[in-house]
Amino acid sequence: QVQLVESGGGSVQPGGSLRLSCAASGFIFSNYVMSWFRQGPRKERELVAAISTTGSSASYADSVKGRFAISRDNAKNTVYLQMNSLKPEDTAVYFCYVNRGRAYWGQGTQVTISS
Numbered sequence: 001q002v003q004l005v006e007s008g009g010g011s012v013q014p015g016g017s018l019r020l021s022c023a024a025s026g027f028i029f030s031n032y033v034m035s036w037f038r039q040g041p042r043k044e045r046e047l048v049a050a051i052s053t054t055g056s057s058a059s060y061a062d063s064v065k066g067r068f069a070i071s072r073d074n075a076k077n078t079v080y081l082q083m084n085s086l087k088p089e090d091t092a093v094y095f096c097y098v099n100r101g102r103a104y105w106g107q108g109t110q111v112t113i114s115s
Contacts, residue, residue: 002026002104004096009109012086016113020081022096022106030054030074032100036081038092038111048094049081063089086113 008020020036035050049070051058058070069082079096091113096106 002098002100004098004104004106006094006096006106006109009094009111011112011114013115014087014113016086017082017084018086018111020083020094020109020111022079022081024077024079024096024098027098027100029077032098034070034072034079035097036070036079037095037097037105038090039095039108040089040092043092045095051079083111086111088113 003025005023006020008018010018012018030053033050033052036048037045038048039045047061048064049058049060049068051070051072055072060068067083067085072079083090091111093108093110095108098104
């Protein structure tokens with residue numbers, strides 16, 4: 001069965017960095033676009049970034065452009081989200097996502113930005 005397992009969340013000060021990882025299994029990883037979403041306190045879940053099957057192209061929410069970078073390693077079935085210059089408004093639970101005819105989500109990893 002499809003499994004998405006996120007890791008790398010934590011608590012950092014504003015301006016800091018974190019790298020999230022999502023290990024995927026149960027499907028042919030290299031065949032699917034992978035995405036990161038987040039859901040902040042009292043907010044709706046929003047798309048943060050998405051990456052093509054080969055990793056050659058990516059798209060970002062305006063709020064994270066220039067600060068976040070999505071990447072993938074198809075040999076390791078893993079997608080990453082490098083987050084730099086973090087702001088308090090980046091505080092959220094971050095989810096890995098794949099659509100294989102239906103949506104699959106990871107369990108999420110908490111990111112807290114606070115001084």
